[in-house]
Each structure stands twice: as C-alpha cells, then as structure tokens.
Amino acid sequence: MNMIDVSHLGFSYSEGDVLRDLSFQVERGSFLTIAGPNGAGKSTLLNLLSGRLKAGSGSVKIDAADVQSYPAAALARKVAVVRQEFVPMFGFSVLETVLMARVPCYGPLGFESKRDREIAGGALEATDTAKFARRQLGQISGGERQRVFIARALAQDTPVLLLDEPTSFLDLRHQVRIYDLLKKMQIEQGKTIVAVTHDINLAAQYCDDVLLIGTQGHYYKGPGRDVFSPEKIEKVFGVTGFAGRIGSEKFFLPLGKYARDRHGNVP
Amino acid sequence: MSTNELLTGKRLIGRVAFSVMLLAAVMFVCSLTGAESVSLKKAFGSVSTTGAINPDYEIFMQVRVPRIVLAAIVGAALACSGVVFQGLLRNPLADPYILGISSGAGLGAVIAVISGFNWMLWGRSPIAVFAFLGALGTVWLVWLIGRLAGRSNVTSLLLAGVVVNAFFSAIIMFLTSIARSDQIFSTIFWLMGNITEEEWFILWLSGGCVITGVIALFYISPQLNVISFGQDDARSMGINTPAVQTIAFAVAAAITAVAVSLSGLIGFVGLIVPHGVRLVFGPDHRQLLPVSAIVGAIFLVACDTAARIVVAPAQLPVGVVTAIVGGPFFLVLLIRHTRKVGWLAK
Numbered sequence: 258m259n260m261i262d263v264s265h266l267g268f269s270y271s272e273g274d275v276l277r278d279l280s281f282q283v284e285r286g287s288f289l290t291i292a293g294p295n296g297a298g299k300s301t302l303l304n305l306l307s308g309r310l311k312a313g314s315g316s317v318k319i320d321a322a323d324v325q326s327y328p329a330a331a332l333a334r335k336v337a338v339v340r341q342e343f344v345p346m347f348g349f350s351v352l353e354t355v356l357m358a359r360v361p362c363y364g365p366l367g368f369e370s371k372r373d374r375e376i377a378g379g380a381l382e383a384t385d386t387a388k389f390a391r392r393q394l395g396q397i398s399g400g401e402r403q404r405v406f407i408a409r410a411l412a413q414d415t416p417v418l419l420l421d422e423p424t425s426f427l428d429l430r431h432q433v434r435i436y437d438l439l440k441k442m443q444i445e446q447g448k449t450i451v452a453v454t455h456d457i458n459l460a461a462q463y464c465d466d467v468l469l470i471g472t473q474g475h476y477y478k479g480p481g482r483d484v485f486s487p488e489k490i491e492k493v494f495g496v497t498g499f500a501g502r503i504g505s506e507k508f509f510l511p512l513g514k515y516a517r518d519r520h521g522n523v524p
Numbered sequence: 525m526s527t528n529e530l531l532t533g534k535r536l537i538g539r540v541a542f543s544v545m546l547l548a549a550v551m552f553v554c555s556l557t558g559a560e561s562v563s564l565k566k567a568f569g570s571v572s573t574t575g576a577i578n579p580d581y582e583i584f585m586q587v588r589v590p591r592i593v594l595a596a597i598v599g600a601a602l603a604c605s606g607v608v609f610q611g612l613l614r615n616p617l618a619d620p621y622i623l624g625i626s627s628g629a630g631l632g633a634v635i636a637v638i639s640g641f642n643w644m645l646w647g648r649s650p651i652a653v654f655a656f657l658g659a660l661g662t663v664w665l666v667w668l669i670g671r672l673a674g675r676s677n678v679t680s681l682l683l684a685g686v687v688v689n690a691f692f693s694a695i696i697m698f699l700t701s702i703a704r705s706d707q708i709f710s711t712i713f714w715l716m717g718n719i720t721e722e723e724w725f726i727l728w729l730s731g732g733c734v735i736t737g738v739i740a741l742f743y744i745s746p747q748l749n750v751i752s753f754g755q756d757d758a759r760s761m762g763i764n765t766p767a768v769q770t771i772a773f774a775v776a777a778a779i780t781a782v783a784v785s786l787s788g789l790i791g792f793v794g795l796i797v798p799h800g801v802r803l804v805f806g807p808d809h810r811q812l813l814p815v816s817a818i819v820g821a822i823f824l825v826a827c828d829t830a831a832r833i834v835v836a837p838a839q840l841p842v843g844v845v846t847a848i849v850g851g852p853f854f855l856v857l858l859i860r861h862t863r864k865v866g867w868l869a870k
Contacts, residue, residue: 307760333762345753346614347807352530357753360746361762367746367810368533413761 260285260417260449261306265315268301275301277474278315283466285416288443288450290460290481293470294494299453302470303421306451307338319417330361337410339420342403344395351397351405352390355380358412380411384438400431407438411446418442420452424459432456436463457484458508469493485509531808539811543818550822551596554829555588559836562588586721593727594786595719595828595842596821599793601734601783603801603820606794607812608741608776611752612769613678617858620780620794623685624662627692629784632658633714634699637707651714656785662688663777678755717790717843719828730782737779738817744768745809752807790824790843792850797823799857 261283268276275298283289291299304310305317308324317324319335327335337358345354358380359373369377381387384404389397394405403423410418420439424432440463442448454460461467461481469477469484471493477484484490485500485507498511499518512519556562560583567580605620613622632654641650666688670681700708741748747768750758758765783790797820798812805811824842827849831840 309756309759329759329764330762333760336760338756338760340756346616347611347752347802349749349752349807353749353808354753356530357746357750358761360750363746366533367743368531409761 258285259283260287260320261451262318262321263306263315264318266302266305266312266317267314268298268305268310269313276305276470279470279476280315281468281476281478283449283451285449286443286447287466288439288464289452289466289468290457290464291451291453291468291470292455292457292460292484294472297470297472297493299470300421303338303419303451303453307336307419308332333361333413333415335415336417336419337413337415339403339406339410339418339423341422341425342399342406344402348393348395350391350393351386351408352377352381354394354405355386355390355409355412358409376414377408377412380408383411383442384408385434400427400434403427403431403435404438407435411442416447417449418451420450422453422455424454424456432459436460439463461485461508462506482507531806531811536811536814539805540814540818543815543822547596547818547822547825550825551592554825555584555592557829558588558832590721590724590727591719591828591832592825593731594722595824597727597731597734598719598783598787598790599797599820599822599824600738600817601779601820602790602794603797603816603823604734604738604741604813605776605780605783606820607798607801607809607816608748608772609794610798611748611809612772612776613682614752614754615678615682616799617795619792620776620783621789621791623666623681623777624688624692625659625777625780625784626789627689627696628662628665629655629659629781630696630715630789631662631692631699632656633788634696634703634711637711637714638699638703640707651710652785655714655788656781659781659784660777662692663773663781667773713841714788716841717788717846718841719787719790719824719831722786726786730786733782734779737775738813740775741772742810742813744771745813748772748809749807752809788841788843790846792846792854793820793824793827796850796853796857799853 259282263282264280266276266279267274279302291302293299301310305312306324308327311325319327319332324332355377356369356373359369359377362373363369378387381390384407386401386404386408389401394402397405407420407423418439423439424435427435436459439450439452443450452460452464457467461484464481466478467481467484469475469489475492477489477493487497487500487509490500490509491497494511496511498509500507500509502508556564562580562584564584567578567584602620606618609618609620609622610616633651635658636650636654666681666684669684669688670677673680673684700711703711747758747763750761750763751765751768755765780794798816801812801816801819805815824846827845828842831842831845834840834845
C-alpha cells in the first residue's frame with residue numbers, strides 16, 4: 258500500500274516549468290531521499306507533497322486522498338513537515354516549541370492535556386533533546402535546534418515525515434545523528450520519511466529509495482545503491498567524478514576543473 | 525527563572541489576578557492625586573440629605589474617575605493590539621499603528637476638523653467618529669493591498685502599511701497647510717494624543733468593546749503562538765492560518781480604532797508594554813495578552829496622572845509623557861534587535 262502517490266505531477270511558476278509529468282510512489286514505512294541540482298524543483302516538490310502549493314497538473318495523494326482535499330487540521334495528523342532550522346523571533350523554550358505541535362488538540366481553555374505532555378515528552382526523549390527542554394531555541398546550537406524541530410514534527414504523531422534539507426549547515430557528527438534519528442523513527446515507529454538533501458553520499462546509506470530530479474525533466478527513481486552510476490550523476494547534476502565503493506557503501510566524489518585527478522590535468 | 529517554567533492554568537490565573545489587583549491599587553492612588561485635593565471622606569462620607577452639590581463627589585465621580593477609567597481602557601487596548609501585531613508580523617518593532625491606523629485616523633480627524641462639522645453621534649464629536657472610520661478603513665485598505673501583493677505575505681503587508689502611512693501623512697500635511705490656525709491647533713492637539721473626561725456611557729461602551737476584544741484574542745492565543753513561527757509552520761501543524769490571522773488582525777484593528785477615537789494618537793504604549801511583559805514573563809500569548817492589557821492600563825493611568833500634575837494647573841497631552849518615557853526605551857530596543865537578528869530575512 259502506497260502512502261504517497263504522485264501521478265503526472267506538473268508545476269510551473271510564472272518564470273516557467275519546474276516539474277513536468279513526474280510520477281512516483283512512496284511505500285508505507287519507507288525512506289525516500291530526493292536529490293538534484295539547485296533550481297530543479299526539490300523544495301517545490303516538497304511543498305506540493307505538504308499541500309502548501311497546489312499542483313498545476315496531475316495529483317498528489319496522501320493515504321489515498323488528494324492532499325488538497327484535507328482540511329489543515331486533518332492533514333496535520335497525516336503529514337509533519339520539518340523545514341530548515343531557524344531561530345524564531347520570540348524566545349520560546351524547547352518544550353514550549355515541541356508542545357505547539359499539539360495545539361490543534363488543546364481544550365477550549367487553550368491548555369495541553371496530560372496526554373499532550375506525554376507525547377511531547379516522548380518526542381523530546383526520542384530526539385535526545387529532553388536535557389535542554391527548558392532552554393530557549395536561540396540559546397542552543399543549530400544541530401540541536403534541528404533536532405527540536407524534528408521533535409516537534411514527531412509530537413504531531415503523523416505517519417508521514419517530510420524534511421527539507423535537514424542536515425545542511427550541520428557538521429559531520431550532527432549530520433550523522435540526524436540521519437540516525439530518522440532511521441530510528443522509520444524502524445521503531447514505522448514512519449514514512451521523505452527527505453530533500455544535497456548530500457547523496459550520506460543519504461544513500463540510510464534511505465530505501467532515491468529520487469533524482471534533474472533540470473531538464475530527467476527523473477530517476479530507484480534503490481539508493483543504484484544511484485551512483487557516473488552517467489546518471491552527470492546527466493542530473495552536470496558534474497563528473499569518481500564513483501566508488503568502500504565496504505558495502507557506495508559513494509560519489511565530484512571532481513572540479515582543477516582537481517588533480519581530473520582527466521587531462523597535469524599531476 | 526520564571527520564563528523557563530511551563531505555563532499552567534493556575535499560574536496564569538494567579539498572575540492575572542495579581543496584576544488586576546495592582547491595577548486597582550494604581551487607579552485608586554491616582555484617583556486621589558491631582559491639582560485639586562479631594563477627600564474621599566467628604567466625597568462619600570455624608571450622603572447628601574440636603575440635595576446640595578458636593579464638590580468633592582463631583583470632582584471625583586465626574587472628572588477624576590472617568591478619566592482614569594478611560595486611560596485604563598485605552599492603555600489596555602493599545603498594549604493588546606501591540607502584542608498581536610508583533611506576533612503576526614513576527615516583528616518586535618511593530619506597534620498598533622504600524623499598518624497605517626495612525627495616519628488613517630489622523631486623516632479622518634483632520635477632515636472632520638477642516639470641514640467644521642458640528643454634530644454629535646452618541647455623544648461623540650465628529651473628530652472621534654471620523655478618526656474611528658479612518659482607522660478601520662485604512663487597515664482594511666492595507667490588508668487588501670497586502671493580499672493583492674502576495675498571499676498575506678508579512679513583508680508585503682508591512683510595505684503596504686509604510687506606503688499608505690506615507691501617503692496619508694502627505695495628505696494630512698497638505699490639509700493642515702491650507703487650514704485656519706485654530707483648526708490647526710485642534711488637529712495638532714488631537715494628533716498628540718489626549719486623555720480627557722468622558723461620559724460614563726462612552727466608557728461602558730468602549731470598555732465593553734475592548735474587554736470583548738481581549739477575550740476573543742485570548743481565545744486564539746495558542747494559535748498565535750504557533751503563527752509566530754511563520755505561516756508555513758503553522759499551517760503544517762494544523763492551524764487554520766488565514767482564519768486566525770484575519771480574526772486577530774480585525775480584532776486588534778478594531779480595539780485600536782476604539783482607543784484612537786477616544787484619545788487620539790498615543791504612542792509607545794503598544795510598543796514598550798508588550799516588550800516589557802515579554803521580557804519578564806516570556807513570549808507565550810496565552811499569558812502575554814491578558815498581562816499586557818493590564819500592564820498597559822497601569823502604564824497609561826500612571827502616565828496620564830503625570831500629565832495632569834507635572835505642569836499643574838495646566839496639563840500635558842499624555843502622548844508627550846508616553847513619548848518621553850518610551851522614546852529612549854524604543855531606541856535601546858532598536859539597537860539591540862537590529863544588531864542581533866535580521867528580522868525580515870526569514
């Protein structure tokens with residue numbers, strides 16, 4: 258059973274087409290990574306999946322119903338979205354932020370129930386953020402803040418988790434921790450995870466499938482390990498480089514014009 | 525630190541009750557302060573059996589108390605609306621006038637003065653009526669322009685507010701430059717912001733409006749918390765963002781228009797009170813809204829008392845007092861915030 262069903266999706270801004278006739282499915286409980294060059298429409302696709310943008314043509318179905326047919330509150334019980342971390346304007350604490358995911362469930366007096374607190378507490382534990390629950394978002398590091406936003410999404414208690422470049426701006430250790438966390442959520446809670454990323458090497462270690470989106474309408478979807486053919490990468494990203502394997506992990510290393518190992522360069 | 529505790533219903537009720545008592549105490553003290561000394565004993569001690577006029581009672585009930593109640597109503601309305609605009613626009617430097625309410629009300633008032641209208645509507649002068657209509661009309665116009673420019677995009681709303689403000693200010697200047705000098709005087713007096721004695725009927729009416737508005741805003745305050753993280757976040761967390769934004773804007777604009785039509789343009793209350801309360805109690809709107817309303821009332825009652833007594837027997841416009849107190853405070857905020865975060869960047 259597919260959790261997300263995208264068929265013949267097209268979208269254009271006034272400047273021109275971004276996505277054309279894109280179809281793919283995401284199986285319930287699987288982990289999909291979306292990668293591609295800047296401007297290819299990755300974030301647009303994520304906004305279409307989250308219902309923020311309306312499809313120009315074709316359709317996006319979440320759990321067998323069109324994403325636009327859900328009222329906001331109902332959609333928020335199906336899909337949680339993690340955008341790139343930022344420091345919010347006002348000094349809410351980590352715990353207050355995570356509890357906000359429960360606001361649609363609040364009672365008439367505007368306060369959380371005991372169950373809301375338990376769910377928020379669980380999300381803090383799962384993301385390893387409980388120890389700074391009382392600190393303000395502006396007082397913790399970017400990696401910690403990203404985990405808080407993931408905790409907030411978990412507190413929404415949805416089957417689907419969408420993430421927009423969850424590891425950009427993070428150091429290596431925090432990148433790995435974020436992916437570990439996402440994988441754990443997939444395995445332990447059976448979540449369907451879709452993440453946009455630039456880091457295909459790290460993503461491929463964790464995801465089940467990769468969707469490559471090129472600018473010329475080149476789409477490729479398949480298992481993560483099959484992404485690393487130099488032809489595919491060159492077609493989609495327009496770069497050449499080393500595709501290799503260490504142990505059972507494949508990787509791709511782009512080579513620039515002045516790289517020492519670039520064909521034709523003097524060593 | 526108090527900001528790090530989670531807000532509970534009990535804590536909220538306790539804090540609101542405490543600030544209400546503080547407000548009552550301040551109003552009581554201020555009602556006894558003034559150019560004329562009034563004795564409560566004389567005013568209420570001897571229930572008049574002779575039918576003679578009791579001057580202490582008259583001063584107290586017809587001059588002092590109505591004025592203090594009015595200051596409290598206006599202060600509460602402005603502070604509350606400041607909270608809402610800061611939250612919705614995600615801009616700590618926003619105030620109730622940021623979307624052009626001030627210039628719209630000012631334009632209405634100037635038109636009323638210049639046309640020389642001389643009628644009363646429910647005991648209100650044409651200035652008040654025109655200011656009220658001008659305020660609401662302008663907010664509606666700005667909201668409309670913001671909508672047309674981009675789907676209720678915060679930046680386009682702010683820019684629309686700035687443009688409308690500038691345009692209406694230009695018209696105000698044009699009108700004052702062709703007006704007679706006595707008309708100019710009453711215009712400027714109004715623009716400075718003034719608390720005067722009002723009839724009890726007006727106080728009940730406007731007080732009722734403002735309290736209803738504050739309660740309505742409190743009702744959507746958890747949603748306002750979420751919206752302060754941005755529309756997209758709020759939407760994906762299941763908040764009906766357009767509805768909440770529209771209600772919040774409409775209510776905040778309405779209570780601001782009520783305040784402006786009662787007292788002219790009193791500045792800084794709607795800016796510094798929400799800030800002060802946020803610094804002490806944290807950003808949670810469930811608490812920020814009611815506490816700011818009460819603190820705003822306290823602040824304006826105190827400022828108006830100062831305006832009454834500093835140059836007694838003459839009086840200062842209260843807008844001058846709030847500006848003198850609020851100006852330096854605003855400057856400090858401006859420097860601190862623009863240094864720390866690019867607030868339009870996200």
